[in-house]
Amino acid sequence: RLVLNDLVGNALNAGAGDVHVTIAPDGPRVAVSVRDDAPPMAPGVWKTPGTSSARLEAKLAELSGTLTAAQRNGTKTVTASWAARAE
Numbered sequence: 001r002l003v004l005n006d007l008v009g010n011a012l013n014a015g016a017g018d019v020h021v022t023i024a025p026d027g028p029r030v031a032v033s034v035r036d037d038a039p040p041m042a043p044g045v046w047k048t049p050g051t052s053s054a055r056l057e058a059k060l061a062e063l064s065g066t067l068t069a070a071q072r073n074g075t076k077t078v079t080a081s082w083a084a085r086a087e
Contacts, residue, residue: 003080006056007034010078014038026081029065033079040071056080 004021011019016036023032046069047053057067065082 002059003032003056006052007032007078007080010034010052011036011038011076014041025084028083029081030084031079031081033077035075035077037075040076041069053078 008019008021011034014036016038018037020035021032022035023030025031045051045053047057047067053067053069059065060067060080060082063082063085065080067078067080069076069078071077
C-alpha cells in the first residue's frame with residue numbers, strides 16, 4: 001500500500017492527468033510501475049534526502065528492493081520492485 005500511495009500520489013501531485021498502474025510478478029519479486037504524463041522531475045530532486053522517493057527507497061532496501069525512474073516521450077515511469085514474501 002505504501003508503494004501505491006507514494007507513486008500514485010506523486011504523479012497526481014505533479015499534475016498528471018493520465019496515470020497507469022501495473023502490478024506484476026518479476027520472478028520471486030513484485031514490481032509496481034506507475035506511468036504518468038506529468039511534467040518531468042526537476043533535476044536534483046529524485047531520491048534526495050527528505051523526499052518521498054528517498055524514504056520509499058530506504059523502505060524498499062529493507063526488502064532487497066529497488067526504485068527506478070525513466071522519462072521519455074512525454075511520460076515518466078517509476079518502478080518499485082522488492083522480494084515478495086508470504087504473510
